[in-house]
Amino acid sequence: MASPADATSLAASTSLADAVPPIALGPLDGRYRGVVAPLVDHLSEPALNRARLHVEVEWLIHLTEHEVVPGVRHLSAREQEALREVVRSFGAAEVEELAGKERVTQHDVKAVEYFLKQRLSDIAPAPEDAGLTELVHFCCTSEDVNNLSYALMVKGAAHEVWLPRATGLFERLASLASDLRAIPLLAHTHGQPATPTTMGKELAVLAWRLQRQLRRIEDAEFLGKFNGATGTYGAHVVALPDVDWQQVSRDFVEHLGLSWNPLTTQIESHDWQSELYADVARFNRVLHNMCTDVWTYISMGYFAQVRGHGSVGSSTMPHKVNPIRFENAEANLEVSNALLDVLAATLVQSRLQRDLTDSSMQRNIGTAFGHSVLAIDNAVRGLEGLDVVPDRMAADLEANWEVLGEPIQSAMRALGARGVPGMEEPYERLKELTRGRRIDREHLVEFVHGLGLPADVEERLASLTPSTYVGLAPELVDHVR
Numbered sequence: 001m002a003s004p005a006d007a008t009s010l011a012a013s014t015s016l017a018d019a020v021p022p023i024a025l026g027p028l029d030g031r032y033r034g035v036v037a038p039l040v041d042h043l044s045e046p047a048l049n050r051a052r053l054h055v056e057v058e059w060l061i062h063l064t065e066h067e068v069v070p071g072v073r074h075l076s077a078r079e080q081e082a083l084r085e086v087v088r089s090f091g092a093a094e095v096e097e098l099a100g101k102e103r104v105t106q107h108d109v110k111a112v113e114y115f116l117k118q119r120l121s122d123i124a125p126a127p128e129d130a131g132l133t134e135l136v137h138f139c140c141t142s143e144d145v146n147n148l149s150y151a152l153m154v155k156g157a158a159h160e161v162w163l164p165r166a167t168g169l170f171e172r173l174a175s176l177a178s179d180l181r182a183i184p185l186l187a188h189t190h191g192q193p194a195t196p197t198t199m200g201k202e203l204a205v206l207a208w209r210l211q212r213q214l215r216r217i218e219d220a221e222f223l224g225k226f227n228g229a230t231g232t233y234g235a236h237v238v239a240l241p242d243v244d245w246q247q248v249s250r251d252f253v254e255h256l257g258l259s260w261n262p263l264t265t266q267i268e269s270h271d272w273q274s275e276l277y278a279d280v281a282r283f284n285r286v287l288h289n290m291c292t293d294v295w296t297y298i299s300m301g302y303f304a305q306v307r308g309h310g311s312v313g314s315s316t317m318p319h320k321v322n323p324i325r326f327e328n329a330e331a332n333l334e335v336s337n338a339l340l341d342v343l344a345a346t347l348v349q350s351r352l353q354r355d356l357t358d359s360s361m362q363r364n365i366g367t368a369f370g371h372s373v374l375a376i377d378n379a380v381r382g383l384e385g386l387d388v389v390p391d392r393m394a395a396d397l398e399a400n401w402e403v404l405g406e407p408i409q410s411a412m413r414a415l416g417a418r419g420v421p422g423m424e425e426p427y428e429r430l431k432e433l434t435r436g437r438r439i440d441r442e443h444l445v446e447f448v449h450g451l452g453l454p455a456d457v458e459e460r461l462a463s464l465t466p467s468t469y470v471g472l473a474p475e476l477v478d479h480v481r
Contacts, residue, residue, distance in 0.1 A: 028370040035377045036370040042157035043366030049098055050090045051149035052112045055256070056136060057083045059226075060120075062252050063135050068243055072135065075124075082123045086116070109142040139236045141229040143354070147268035148224045150362055151258050154273065155222045157369055158280075163217060165376045166283060170210045172383050173290065174480045177203035180388055181477040184467040185302065186396045186403070193400040196466050199302065199388060201473035206290045207480045213283035220279065223272045224258040225249075230353045231264040266354035270347035277368070281340040284333045284372055291326040291333070291379060294386070298323045301392040306385045325382030332375035339368035397466035401444050402434035407469060408448065408461055415457065422452040441465070 016023050024030035041047055061083065062068070064075045075083070094115075102111035117133045124132055137145070181200030186193055226249040227233050233245040246262065253260040261268055297303050305321040346361050412426030433439065433447055448461045 026367070028367060028374070032370075032374050035374050038161045039157055039366055039370055039373065042153050042161060043369060045363070046090075046095045047153055048149055049095070049108070049112060050087060051153050052109060052145050053090060053116060054087045054152070055145050055148045056112060056116050057087055058256060059138070059140070059252065060116075060132075060135055062248075062255065063138060064132075066248070066251070068248055069135065069138070069240065072132070073129075075132075079123055083120070086119045107142075109137075109145055112145070113137040139228060139239060140226075141266060143267050144226045144228065146359075148226065148253065148256060148258065150273075150365075151222045151224045151268075152256060154276070154365060155257070157366075158217065158220065158276070162280070162369055162373060163214070165373055165380075166210075166214060166217075169287070169376050169380050169383075170207060170214060172380055173203055173210065174207040176383060176386075177201070177207050177477050177480060181474040183388060183390050183393065184397055184470050185393050186400055186466065193396075193403055195403060195406055195471075196397060196469050198470050198473040198477075199297075199393070200477045201470075202293070203290075204477040204480045206286065206293065209286045210283060210290075211480065213279055213286060216279045217276065217283065220276045221259050221272055222257075223261040223268060224253040224256065225261045225264040225268040226253055227262075227264060230266050265350065265352070267350055267358060269350075270358060274344040274348045277340040277344040280369075280372060281337045281344070284337050284340070284375065287375065287379060288330055288333045291329045291382070294382065295323050295326045295330075298326075298386075300396075302389055304387045304389050306387055323382065325378045325385065329375040329378035329382065332371040332378065336368050336371035336375060339364055339371070343368060394467060399438070400466055401439050401441055402437070403466055404444055404461075404464055404469060405430040405434040407464060408444075408451075411453075411457055411461060412451065415453070420454070 024033070028036050061075060061080050064072055067074075098111055098115050101114050102108055105111045105114065113136055117136050120133055120136060121130075177200045179200065180203065181198060183199045185197050185199045185202060187195055187197045187202075225231065227245075228235055233249075236243065236245045250260040250262070259272075294303065298305065305323065343361060343365065347358055350358065409426035409430040412423045412429075416423035416426065433443075445462050448458060451458070453461065
């Protein structure tokens, strides 16, 4: 008979930590790897080392091409291409080789420097070229390389992975809004029946909000610095006092496709990162709002979920199709925002000229973007699995004729303002008719006919229904485009 300890403990089980290939600790590298895999090329640890290698190669080429160091020969076109090929061909074998160097150096950027020096000696092996290797990492502090690498990585991840997927979500939502532009919907403010709208207009509100954040993210600025150990060009000026180092720095940073930051400490201040992550987090929050709204519309029966489009039924109740895509999106958006918020808050802080909090913090950028990408994927699949149910929406509208109290009292106010008699206290009279009670078309038409309205106004109000009282809602959808 098993003891209680045997029943409750897994300590004696085979160690999963020793499994080969290694088992992922987190879901992004396990269960959801297929969705977020494109981010690995931009925000993984090997991607960081590849970006560092790219910066070191381009700096070496820049120094020689622009004759920054007098007496150093130009690299030939063949040599430049060979150096750039070192970056392009950086793969699994090179990752392992570099890891071996880092185990010796106990310093990640120094390992990259030694890795490139070895490759350079293979590309330019002549004895007279031995001095070229000393220009690898010349006048650089590690953060000169790191800040440019992160800027390039985040820019690539944002523009090549996150933005296309986020834009695709927006396009799907905007298309759905357009398709449903004229489908009347009973609004609910504070959870109570309110002035009718259309389903398309309500989705368009969310699409408009997402679109604004996309524009901000598309216009994001990615800054970089290249100015030495404390941002003073101290070593640069001592080594080569006649060089315009600020111009060299600016040219190099802009050559990489980044914006030059002229004033920093040892680190680039990361303000641009904080701004970007706040914008992505805001997009996530609007998307979270979309998920909860659509989830609610599903629960109200306004949308049906189509089986075979990623929706999951209950494990015990065969009739159910759970809105799991939207629920999963909500959870991943919350994880993403927790990380984005702490990144945005922490990265703008640094003690005096340098501390290492940003080093550990920035290694979580990929996870933050990964959960956002995963949420976007879930939301898109959720939207693709929806069918609108106009009859269910029409039934709710038909059951709430009291919402027409608003247009009737508004018409009475307009008439009263023009001096038409008998229009006194319109709000109070409609409140007495509608508050706390249900009325139908018969009651409302009878009330309208008893108001003494001008014939054209009486006809307009008597013919009004909850389903036709949607104002300009269908037209407003066009603002999204």
